[in-house]
Amino acid sequence: MYGKGLRTLSIATVAMLAVGLSLVAFYAPIETDQGFIQKIFYLHVPLAIVALVGFVVGGIFAIAHLRTGNRKWDAYSYVAIHISVIFGVAVLLTGSIWAKASWGHWWVWDEPTLVSFLIVFLMYATYYPFRYAIEDPERQARYASVFAITAGAFVPLNFIAVRAAQSLVHPRVFATANGGLPGSMMLTFLCCLAAIALLWVTLVKFELTAKSASGQVKRLRRALDAPSTSPSSRVAPEVS
């Protein structure tokens, strides 16, 4: 039963988001360096952290799938990656806006974290055509799990490489931001991080519930021997 607890989770998410946003608007002080623009930090960074953790979680679900052979883990893996990709779009868009505000360009190659994230995002974007190209559903699930594990291992490695590629002369925004955060900012940041993390979990559960409902409809259809009138997806795994 995937829908169980979804309502509580959603309420908690909304509450946390409200708290976080209020803190950003009314409590967090204006930073001296970047001014008001710095407030994007409270949205952009939690989104990025949650997306990356989400990708790794997708890899962990994939390991569970390969070890147990139970296809539900593959569905979890797919949904975790799917929601993280959506969050990834938000990261890139908000990051671009922040870059434009701070440095005047919509994209900068100088910021290692942003570039590294772009590469990770591009790689996970290939997850969908990769799944689509494999027809047999059981094999598709297995190969997708292998991809998710490989990609999960790739994420930390990629960050190391891109960070190393940056000349140490360039100022590192996130180093100063996370290193010397004053208490009020840290509190705001942590609240926003918790809110976005809750949002991720809620959306994953939401998506799984929808999939499960579709799966039940299919089951019912089969039991009644009724013809199906809608196409079945070849990319996404079924949940029943």
Next chain:
Amino acid sequence: MHALLASAPALPLGEGGKYVAGAYIVFVVLLVVYVGIMAAKLQRIERELRELAGFAEQRAGDSAGGAGDAVAGRTAPAGLRGGAPADGSGRGAEQPAVSHE
């Protein structure tokens, strides 16, 4: 209320407030788009369940009536199939072909 509004920083549009607003708006828009897509999925599920319920009732009606007529049984799904609107064709990643389980 007035005290709260007084202490809240009005958006300093001169200092880049529009970028901050833009970023948060992008976030909200993405969230709403996601909800919209899920709403479409939910609609489809509801429609299918309605069809299936109708089909099951019909089946129950047929067998209760003792007719068990193969022809009668077959016209029902045809009617249902004709009634299926093109809702399902809006999806991007899915096959536009009718498949049987």
Next chain:
Amino acid sequence: MTPSRAAFAAILGKDLRSELRTLQSLPAMALFSVTTFVIFRFGLDRTSLSGSLAAGVLWATLLFAAVLGINRLFVAEREEGGFDAIRLAPIDRSALFAAKAAALLIYLLALELIAVPIFGLFFLRDLGGLAPLTLVLLLADLGLAATGTLISSMAVNSRARDLLVPLVLLPLVVPLMIAATGATEPLLALGGPGYHRFGTWLMVLGLYDLIFGLVGYAVFDFLLED
């Protein structure tokens, strides 16, 4: 010799012999590289390269040539039932991964034996950087071989397999390319080879090789399940 090691040697031997006999991948990769160098000469409108431009041209060319070889790596297995043979044999299936990766490594090294001197001939004024470059090439090839074998084995069983390899492989090898070009750029600098952060880059390459070698070896079994 354990059965797995015997299998490894047998598969590797078969692959190399087959390649020597038919000469499919290697000449194509080499020819492609040389032609690409010519295209770069005209595309960039330069007759000599150094530093980051030289490193970029060299590595981009090698990478795309490698993709040609990677595309063809498992074709024989798929067409002639090699996968089934491995499934039936009482050996560790990862022996296939190891053997194929080793074969790919040898192809890449052979490719570089031809392509890099030609690159030097076409574009480099000072060949001093080529000797330390061999170390970078070796480490990068190890990583490329591991990742390439993994992706190739998945792509060969799918539709549009020629598209799938470049699509999925290229983002995965970006860290490898970053490290390889990072190490190569000072080696090919105008004033003679430099070793700025050479150690760092070699470590990143080594880390990549280790991680993807292990990941590939560990998951390969699951790819062969029926």
